[in-house]
Every structure is written in structure tokens, then in C-alpha cells.
Amino acid sequence: MAILVTGGAGYIGSHTTIELLNAGYDVVMADNFYNSSPEVLNRLKIITGREIPFVKCDVCDEQQVENLFASHPEIDAVIHFAAYKAVGESVEKPLDYYQNNIGGALCVLQAMKRHGVKNFVFSSSATVYGEPERIPSDESCAANGATNPYGWTKVMQEQILTDLCKSDPEMNVAILRYFNPIGAHPSGLIGEDPNGVPNNLLPYVAQAAIGKHPSVRVYGTDYPTPDGTGVRDYIHVVDLARGHVAAVKKLAEKCGLVVYNLGTGVGYSVFQVIEAFEKACGKKLERNILPRRAGDIAENYANPTKAREELGWVAQYTIEDMCAHAWNWQSKNPNGYKE
Ligand code: WQD
Numbered sequence: 001m002a003i004l005v006t007g008g009a010g011y012i013g014s015h016t017t018i019e020l021l022n023a024g025y026d027v028v029m030a031d032n033f034y035n036s037s038p039e040v041l042n043r044l045k046i047i048t049g050r051e052i053p054f055v056k057c058d059v060c061d062e063q064q065v066e067n068l069f070a071s072h073p074e075i076d077a078v079i080h081f082a083a084y085k086a087v088g089e090s091v092e093k094p095l096d097y098y099q100n101n102i103g104g105a106l107c108v109l110q111a112m113k114r115h116g117v118k119n120f121v122f123s124s125s126a127t128v129y130g131e132p133e134r135i136p137s138d139e140s141c142a143a144n145g146a147t148n149p150y151g152w153t154k155v156m157q158e159q160i161l162t163d164l165c166k167s168d169p170e171m172n173v174a175i176l177r178y179f180n181p182i183g184a185h186p187s188g189l190i191g192e193d194p195n196g197v198p199n200n201l202l203p204y205v206a207q208a209a210i211g212k213h214p215s216v217r218v219y220g221t222d223y224p225t226p227d228g229t230g231v232r233d234y235i236h237v238v239d240l241a242r243g244h245v246a247a248v249k250k251l252a253e254k255c256g257l258v259v260y261n262l263g264t265g266v267g268y269s270v271f272q273v274i275e276a277f278e279k280a281c282g283k284k285l286e287r288n289i290l291p292r293r294a295g296d297i298a299e300n301y302a303n304p305t306k307a308r309e310e311l312g313w314v315a316q317y318t319i320e321d322m323c324a325h326a327w328n329w330q331s332k333n334p335n336g337y338k339e
Pocket residue numbers: 085087125126127178179180181199200201202204216217218219220229230231232270293296
């Protein structure tokens with residue numbers, strides 16, 4: 001039996017593919033390379049020593065998705081990563097985000113129904129908590145408070161999955177709410193390779209460290225936090241990937257619908273992350289203090305108790321590991337996967 005990883009050539013999809021193979025699962029990867037590179041497939045072959053079955057597929061194209069499932073009857077679970085994920089872009093192009101993210105998920109879920117596939121892991125986000133009801137956020141916090149169309153696509157997909165599981169008791173669905181994934185595979189062969197100028201903190205800091213930017217942006221120093229800058233729960237992408245393996249194992253227990261936060265339970269400020277990265281790269285980075293970024297919240301970090309108790313999963317890597325591995329990837333791949 002095999003796990004279909006949609007968006008498998010992406011940042012989290014590629015790291016999850018490795019951890020699935022390490023755990024003894026067979027994997028079929030699908031991607032349309034909209035926000036990823038075919039070079040990732042070469043890197044995965046080097047890391048795993050295996051030719052991983054891959055299908056170029058746009059998850060919004062019903063015929064392509066049907067062909068994917070028809071040609072891989074061994075698929076018995078799906079981890080669905082394929083989606084647009086830029087918060088700012090979602091504000092500018094909401095229709096594209098609703099069409100692609102919700103349309104793609106529906107296309108995959110309909111194909112699963114036709115082919116009798118009952119196991120689904122959904123890539124959700126802590127952004128569904130919006131301005132969190134309480135900190136640390138636990139899974140019982142209100143999860144319908146997104147502050148941008150990207151986040152609303154996650155809220156709406158969670159509702160779709162809730163309704164689906166009510167209609168079909170044979171469905172097993174794990175909704176995984178990521179906090180802030182950063183870092184890279186320790187080999188430095190795969191990592192985060194954003195299109196254009198990164199919106200997120202860590203990839204921008206990493207690019208500044210190799211000289212692509214003259215300074216690092218600090219969006220606001222007047223938040224009600226210990227040092228005035230935003231606090232987030234940064235989680236190593238390999239820990240996040242291992243959380244998906246734990247979720248796949250949980251689905252095998254015929255668990256129905258389950259929801260888990262994937263975070264470390266520790267919050268770090270922007271200044272703390274910059275300092276950790278300076279230690280990792282051995283360089284001093286100039287700080288460009290800017291006004292708050294529209295839509296940002298002051299603080300959020302996970303209560304990861306439920307995943308620990310029900311999945312037996314705990315994030316292992318420290319912020320120092322995350323920065324060291326991110327620096328290893330960035331310094332070895334100054335232009336990401338582009339030649
Ligand atoms: C982190 C902190 C910024 C950039 C978003 C999405 C979330 C997920 C991760 C997709 C904030 C500050 C940022 C910079 C800065 N994405 N910052 N300078 O906004 O917490 O989460 O990305 O799944 O769904 O909402 O992440 O890295 O953009 O910001 O000071 O150059 O760093 O204000 O406090 P965010 P981020």
C-alpha cells in the first residue's frame with residue numbers, strides 16, 4: 001500500500017516524503033511544480049537512494065487526478081499539501097486562492113471517494129486561530145478566526161472535512177495545524193526555496209546572511225511581548241514531517257476525524273530568531289526596524305500536549321538546530337534549486 005503526497009516536491013512535502021520512506025511506507029509523489037522545482041526529485045534520490053514514483057499533476061484538474069488514482073491503485077492514504085500558501089498574495093488574489101486551495105482539495109477528495117481511499121491527512125495551519133483565544137493555543141480554541149483569504153481556505157477545508165467525516169463514518173482524517181515551519185534537512189540538499197522575495201522571517205534572514213539583502217526586516221517593536229517583537233512557535237520542518245508519519249499511523253487505528261497542533265510549545269521573538277541565526281552563520285546582521293506588518297498578531301505558540309499524548313509525537317529539534325540547518329541549506333544553495 002502507498003501514501004500519496006500531493007505537493008510532494010514542495011518544502012514540507014519533500015521532507016515528509018523522506019520521513020515516510022524512513023518509516024517504511026511506500027510513497028507516490030504528485031506535484032505541478034507551480035511553487036517547487038523538479039530538482040527536488042534529484043535531491044530526494046540522493047538522500048534516500050530510491051527512485052520515488054512521481055506524477056506531474058495539477059490537483060485542480062479532475063482528469064489528471066483521476067488518472068493519478070487509476071494508475072496507482074496501491075494508494076490507500078493521502079497527505080494533501082498542494083495549495084497556495086502566501087498570506088499577502090491571498091489578500092491580492094482571493095479568488096485564485098479559493099479556487100485553487102478548495103477546488104484542489106475537493107478534486108482529490110472526490111477521487112478518493114471514487115477509488116475507495118479512506119485516509120486523509122490535511123495540511124492546515126495555526127492561522128485558523130486568528131487572534132488566538134488563549135496562549136498557548138490548544139485544539140479546542142476557536143478555529144474560525146482567520147485574518148486573510150489563505151487562512152480562510154484552511155478554515156473552510158477543515159469544515160469540508162468535518163462534514164465529510166459526518167457523512168462517511170469510514171473516513172479517517174487527521175487535520176494538522178502547523179505553527180511556523182523553518183529549517184531544512186540536515187544534509188542541506190533540500191530546504192525552503194520561496195518564489196521571489198520571501199514574506200516569512202526565516203528565509204528572508206537566511207538570504208540576508210548570504211548577502212541577498214542589506215539587512216533583516218523587523219516588523220514592529222511595539223508589541224506587548226518581552227522584547228516588543230512578534231512571538232511565534234517555530235518548528236523544524238523535519239519534526240513537522242515526522243508529525244505527519246505519526247498521523248498516518250493514527251489513521252490506521254480507524255480514528256475518524258482527529259485534529260492536532262504541530263508545534264514545539266515554545267515561542268521565540270523576532271529578535272531571538274535573528275540572534276540564533278547570527279550564531280548559526282557567524283555573521284552580524286543589520287536590523288531594519290519597520291512598522292508593524294498589516295494583519296500580524298503579537299504572539300502565538302502551541303499547546304502540543306494532544307499530539308504528544310495521542311500520537312506519541314514531540315518536536316525534538318531546538319531553535320539552534322533549525323537555524324544551523326537553514327544556514328547549511330542556504331549557504332550550499334544560494335539560489336535555492338535554481339542553477
Ligand atoms: C513571523 C514573525 C512577523 C518577516 C505565516 C502564515 C502561516 C504560515 C507561516 C503558511 C511575525 C515577523 C516576518 C520579516 C519580521 N504560512 N517578520 N520580518 O506571519 O507568523 O505565519 O507564515 O502556512 O500560515 O500566517 O510567519 O515568518 O511571516 O512572521 O519581523 O521579514 O516575524 O511580523 O511576527 P507568520 P512570518
